[in-house]
Amino acid sequence: GPLEETTIPLFFGWFLLSPVQVKVGCSSMDFLKTLDTLEAFKKNTADFTGQAEKEVDLEQYFEAKGSFHCTTKFCNYGKADGATEYAGNPVVKKSYGSVSELSLTALFVTPRTFGARVCLTEEQLQLWPADTEKESEASIPGSASLPAGSRAHITLGCAEGVEPVQTGLDLLQILTLPEGEVVEEMELGSLRYYGEGRWMLSLREPICAAACFSSYYG
Ligand code: 2AM
Numbered sequence: 106g107p108l109e110e111t112t113i114p115l116f117f118g119w120f121l122l123s124p125v126q127v128k129v130g131c132s133s134m135d136f137l138k139t140l141d142t143l144e145a146f147k148k149n150t151a152d153f154t155g156q157a158e159k160e161v162d163l164e165q166y167f168e169a170k171g172s173f174h175c176t177t178k179f180c181n182y183g184k185a186d187g188a189t190e191y192a193g194n195p196v197v198k199k200s201y202g203s204v205s206e207l208s209l210t211a212l213f214v215t216p217r218t219f220g221a222r223v224c225l226t227e228e229q230l231q232l233w234p235a236d237t238e239k240e241s242e243a244s245i246p247g248s249a250s251l252p253a254g255s256r257a258h259i260t261l262g263c264a265e266g267v268e269p270v271q272t273g274l275d276l277l278q279i280l281t282l283p284e285g286e287v288v289e290e291m292e293l294g295s296l297r298y299y300g301e302g303r304w305m306l307s308l309r310e311p312i313c314a315a316a317c318f319s320s321y322y323g
Contacts, residue, residue, distance in 0.1 A: 113192050115323045117232075119316035121259070126173050129314055133221065133261045135170065135223040136212050136306060137163040145298065152216045152302030167219045169260025175259050176230050177224050179270070184318060187234060191302060196231045202319045205229060209312040211243055211260065212293075213279060214223045216302040217264050218272040220266035223257040224311065226318070230254050232318065241274060247281035255280055261321055302304040 121129060140146050141163045153161045180188035191197060207229075211222040225233060231253050241256070242249040248256075260272040283296035285305065293308040 107288050113188055114320035115182060115185075116176050116179045117191065117197065117318070117320045118174045118178075119205070119229075120321075121173045121207070122204070123315060125314040125316070129173055129221070129259070130313060132293070132312060133219070133259050135166060137167070137214070137219070138280055139291065140214065140296075140304065140306075143289055143296075146304070149298070150303065153168040163214065163219075165266060168265065169259050170263055171192045173259050173261070174321070175257055176273075178234050179317075180320075184243065187236075191234060200232055200320060204317050205315045206269070206314055207316045210306065210313060211236065211305055211307050212261075213276060213305040215275045215279075215304075217262065218266045218269075218275045219262040220276060221259040221261060221312070222276060222305075223259060225254040225257050230301075233257065235293065245274060245277050245281060248277040251280055264301060275303070279305055282298075294312075 110183070110308045138264045141161055147158065147160070148160050150159055153166065179185055180192065183189055205226070205228070208224045209221045210224045213220055213222065221286045230253060235253065237256050238251050238253060239249040256273040256277055258273055258276050260269040263269055263271065279299050282299050285299040287295045288298045289296040291306060296306045298302060298304055
């Protein structure tokens, strides 16, 4: 009946607990504020504005997309491939409601998205669907060869008109490129440029964020 049909959520993931929502929000805003004042960034704003050396206010450029979380499986209420299997996986059921620490190891910015890379533990990887990185091979050649968990991220913001699904694709794309040159040593870590408006800051100290494994129905 209709009751059973509605039990699969929009997505499963780790949802940051409220105190760390604030911490991650502040650190990421600090990064944006600094990034758009750097000479290296200012020289390369055309990918954001379409105009050479026009100033960009990154804090205005990205819109927040709901509360911070790291999606494990997008289920689309059961319509996505593998959704039913994932929801029924014993590890998923057993872990539901548990809290663990997410390790945020990098922040990245592209003309489309702003995100944090998440480095999953062996235990957290058990909740990561095996073919996640393979699904994007057609649009991002080379992504299928990346280690499982490479796409794990938190969407921190999206440019106008961009859907959050883009953040993971932008991350995978950066990871398939040769490592960019370090353009700036920042207080938070080393900033690299990957061309076409793609920036990644490897954090000196990963941000530890307590998060609850759960799901979102919307
Ligand atoms: P995100 O994980 O990059 O933020 C609801 O739309 C959530 O599901 C968002 O968090 C979004 O992106 C994620 N999402 C939407 N469509 C998706 C897809 N096709 N594959 C993976 N994640 C998706």
